[in-house]
Amino acid sequence: MMSKEENKTNLIVNYLPQTLTEEEFRSIFLSIGPIKNSKIVRDKVTGNSFGFGFVEYESETDAQRAIQTLDGLPLQTKRLKVAIAKPGSENIKGCNIYVRNLPKHYTEKELNEMFGKYGKIVNSRVMIDLQTKESKTVGFVLYDTKEEADNAIAELNNKVPPSGTLPLLLKYADDSKKFRQPGQIQQQVQQQPSPPQQQQPFSQGYASFGGPRFPSPGGPMRTPAGNRFRFNPIGGPTNNPGLLNYNQNSFVTNNLGINAQGLKQENGGSSNVIFCYNIGNDTTERELWTLFKPYGTVLKCNALWDAQKNQCKGYGFVTMATWQEAAHAIQELNGYYFKNRPLSLSFKT
DNA sequence: TGGAATT
Structure with missing residues (x-):
């Protein structure tokens, strides 16, 4: 058996949309290459996604390509973060710190400056209020190792930061594990993608400064904002500057009501039907469903069929x-x- | 007193 230190084929995928199904998750990563297994981590009792998962490829090359291609992929209101998973046997628990009483003006930048002295920061965030856009003066810092987290707590807990007035309160973020404790059984995990479930409104995404984003220093490559791409679950990625033509900092605003490139509520606000042109003549309705599913509840897919040529006409709805x-x-x-x-x-006219 | 980074 290969030693775990050598395993560069297992990926951890963060910031999964809450409604993403196992099937959709898998299909996104399958587009890169063959997968040994994939899994969204869920609450054992409720079946709720914890918002992250794992994908194990058969080859390291595909794992690397998945990082290059899919790290930063916008999906619903989030952006995926894709990185090599650390071996499970490592001391990787208790590395996440919850911080209270941050100075109001602190962003991740100041957080990283303050905490970076004590170790390698894998991820960090400052929570902001969706309404006021102001800091909630609460944040999280995830270190690479437990020792670094221990050290930071020892050094920074109850200390007043240079520009602040209150002493910082630091805790291990998941020491209570409240949300993972067995509670009352609510419902069984639903394995089937249907029936169509109500999507969460866009405004229900969390927010930190910069919104769901490419997180902090230390991790693997981040797709820079200037190198945006579209991901095609079937045909592969391509550069396209049209994607996310708003800047990352306006993510939250955009989630509250899409208003991009000529898509305005006044052009009806009523049509739910998309005219899909240039889909080729071998496209199935199932493929259309897979393509559109990440953006909400797909009620109907229709690929128009040319009976004479016995192939798709190249468009659908x-x-x-x-x-x-x-x-x-x-x-x-x-x-x-x-x-x-x-x-x-385009919208069907 | 708080999101979702180790199955």
Whole structure:
């Protein structure tokens, strides 16, 4: 058996949308290459996703390609973070610190400066209030090792930062494990993707400074904001500057009501139907469903069939549950390469 | 008193 230190094929994937199914998760990563296994980590009792998962590839090359291609992938209101998973046997628990009483003006930058002295920071965040956009003066710092976290708590707990007035309160973030304790059984895990579930409104995403983003120093490559790409679950990635034509800091604002590139609520706000042009002539309705599912509840997929040529006519229609979901899908997928063709998406007129 | 980074 290969020693765990050599294993560079197992990836940890963070910031998964809450509603992402195992099937969708797998299909995104399968587009890179063959997978040994994949799993979204869930609460054993409720089945709720913890928002992260694992994907193990058969080859290191594919694992690296998955990082290059999928790290930073926008999915619903989040951006995936993809990195090599540390071997489970390592001392990787208790590395996450919860911080209270941060000075109001602190962002991750100041947090990293303050905490970086005590070790390698894998991830950090400052929570902000969605309404006021102000810091909640609460944050998290995830270190690489337990020793670093221990050291930071010993050095910084109850200390008043240079620009602050209150002493910092530091705790191990998951010492209580409240949310993982067995509670009352609510419902069994639903394995089937159907029936269509109600999507969470865009505004329910969490926020930290910069919104869901490419987190802090120390981790593997971050896709820079200037190197945006679209991901095509079937045809592979391609550069496309049209994606996320708002800056990362406006993520939260955009989640509250999409208003991008000509997609305006006044052009009906009523049509849920997307006209999909240039889908090629071998595209199935199932493929369309897979393509659009990350953007909401797909009610109907239709690929028009040419009976004479016995092939798809090269266009179709996809009906989403709401105008917002349709707008979101158009915003994300228009111009995006699907089976080596740029999709042309618009509201059905 | 708080999100979701080790199955």
